[in-house]
Amino acid sequence: MLECVDNPFGGGEVALPLRLMHGDWWKDEDLPIAWERYLGARPLAVEVGFGSGEFLLAMAKLHPETGFVGIEQFAEGYRKLLKHVAAEGLMNVFAAMGDAFILLNLAFEEGSLDSVTINFPDPWPKARHARRRLLSAEFFRIAARKLRDGGQLRAATDDPTFAQQAMEAFGAVPELLRCHPEPWLSESPYPFRTRYERKWIVEGRALHYFIYEHRR
Numbered sequence: 001m002l003e004c005v006d007n008p009f010g011g012g013e014v015a016l017p018l019r020l021m022h023g024d025w026w027k028d029e030d031l032p033i034a035w036e037r038y039l040g041a042r043p044l045a046v047e048v049g050f051g052s053g054e055f056l057l058a059m060a061k062l063h064p065e066t067g068f069v070g071i072e073q074f075a076e077g078y079r080k081l082l083k084h085v086a087a088e089g090l091m092n093v094f095a096a097m098g099d100a101f102i103l104l105n106l107a108f109e110e111g112s113l114d115s116v117t118i119n120f121p122d123p124w125p126k127a128r129h130a131r132r133r134l135l136s137a138e139f140f141r142i143a144a145r146k147l148r149d150g151g152q153l154r155a156a157t158d159d160p161t162f163a164q165q166a167m168e169a170f171g172a173v174p175e176l177l178r179c180h181p182e183p184w185l186s187e188s189p190y191p192f193r194t195r196y197e198r199k200w201i202v203e204g205r206a207l208h209y210f211i212y213e214h215r216r
């Protein structure tokens with residue numbers, strides 16, 4: 001599965017699964033995907049809505065012992081991530097392009113994930129868009145099913161209304177337990193800032209971070 005190919009983005013040969021170049025490669029797979037075929041026996045971390053992938057790449061470089069799978073519906077962001085994965089020859093990063101509600105639900109075994117991270121997702125402020133919100137009880141329930149016992153669901157938002165809604169949504173999923181005494185953290189628990197986070201910091205917005213742990 002992992003073979004050396006000409007890097008389509010330039011820079012010579014790179015060891016990379018060929019189908020990783022196509023956002024919908026996962027459609028050829030039996031679902032849920034046997035991720036160990038691609039990533040070995042590593043713990044699995046998923047980032048949902050990774051944007052252009054800077055945070056995902058930084059985390060993957062910091063934790064080569066962990067397999068990272070990014071889910072993003074924005075094609076340009078997906079391509080940017082792949083370009084860096086290829087240029088840097090990273091073997092512990094995979095990505096799938098599509099809607100995270102579908103992909104997280106179908107592509108992962110129940111109880112198989114070490115973490116699911118959602119950084120600054122689109123807010124979808126209108127009521128008719130509510131079902132698309134990632135910071136929702138519906139999405140948290142899917143994530144909770146996919147987490148192993150002790151696995152973490154992590155989220156961040158710049159918007160105080162969505163922070164409040166996220167807190168209520170977490171409260172609606174009893175198997176998720178908050179890891180901090182305060183309703184949310186106002187300082188980032190991560191060693192890297194995401195692209196949007198840097199923007200919000202420059203604008204002086206208050207940020208809200210959540211870490212919950214799955215308990216069966």
Ligand SMILES: C[S@@+](CC[C@H](N)C(=O)[O-])C[C@H]1O[C@@H](n2cnc3c(N)ncnc32)[C@H](O)[C@@H]1O
Nearest residue numbers: 049050051073074099100119120122194195196
């Ligand atoms: C505001 S951007 C933040 C990007 C990045 N996480 C950051 O912090 O820089 C939100 C991203 O979430 C993605 N997104 C929102 N809903 C999604 C969904 N249901 N499935 C996949 N990606 C989604 C969008 O395409 C967009 O790239």
